[in-house]
Amino acid sequence: MLEIDWQDGDTTSLAHCQLRLGCRCAECVALRRRGENLVAPVDIEVTDIAPYGSNALHLTFSDGHCRGIFPFEYLRKLADR
Numbered sequence: 001m002l003e004i005d006w007q008d009g010d011t012t013s014l015a016h017c018q019l020r021l022g023c024r025c026a027e028c029v030a031l032r033r034r035g036e037n038l039v040a041p042v043d044i045e046v047t048d049i050a051p052y053g054s055n056a057l058h059l060t061f062s063d064g065h066c067r068g069i070f071p072f073e074y075l076r077k078l079a080d081r
């Protein structure tokens with residue numbers, strides 16, 4: 001799980017698999033547009049987390065996928081689904 005503690009005291013927990021499936025990079029968005037389902041192994045892991053600008057994270061996954069930019073706002077929404 002990826003846990004984020006927000007400044008307002010809230011905490012968000014996201015499974016790495018959930019993050020991978022929620023990736024919004026051009027490649028993944030194109031797949032969804034074609035109606036293809038994204039697949040991710042349940043044991044997929046986030047292998048690297050880097051800040052991207054001041055309001056997003058750049059995540060790298062154990063399947064080698066490293067194009068996902070996750071705005072904090074989106075991460076919060078993803079957890080509520």
Ligand SMILES: [Zn+2]
Pocket residue numbers: 023024025026027028029065067068
């Ligand atoms: Zn992607």
